Amino acid sequence: MLTHRHDRTAARGWTLRALLAALAAALLVATPWSSPNVSAHGSTSNPVSRNYGCWQRWGNDFQNPAMQQQDPMCWQAWQYDTNAMWNWNGLYREGTGGNYQAFIPDNQLCSAGHTQDGRYNSLDNPGAWRTSAISTNFTVNLVDQAFHGADYLRIYVTRQGYNAQTDALDWADLELRTSTGSYAPAGNYTANVTAPGRSGHHVVYTVWKASHADQIYFLCSDVTF
Known part of the structure; x- marks a missing residue:
């Protein structure tokens, strides 16, 4: 028993x-397989990149219809492909051999040339993206969740006269303002930038070459000088 x-x-x-x-x-x-914790890479946190900012502001409330009025560029991005926000840290391109301008056409800079089967294409659209307020002397902070390290950061700023609300980004719109050396693997990298003569809405374009592979990240951050 x-x-x-x-x-x-x-x-x-x-x-x-x-x-x-x-x-x-x-x-x-x-x-979702695309959770940031699964495919951890990185992005600019200050000034925040377009899709990282959309994820920060709306990731817990991305179906809220109020976004359409309060944050219209994020709204169109969420509607286009939610994985562009869930994978805010995966906006990279491989296999360029360092010659990335040859692989990324004008009007496609913020999506890294329609990388990842076009997941990030909505980020190329000009419009009233939320901006970070900065001075003409500022610091870029990049979050590296996976501790890839960096061969370099190259930080471009749009020229005065560029209209971020109507003009999709071209290479000719940009001026290289900072080019760094390498960084040992860490969780954050910073670089000081000066961009004199700017005012109003601009785009800071950060190129991060990860050290572990031929993998380069292309990150658009909207700012107001």
């Missing part, structure tokens, strides 16, 4: 463990 009772108790235990395992598996399947 005791043996049968022990067997039933053990069976219940195994059944409970099996149910818990099945529930855990279901949760894993339900979790």
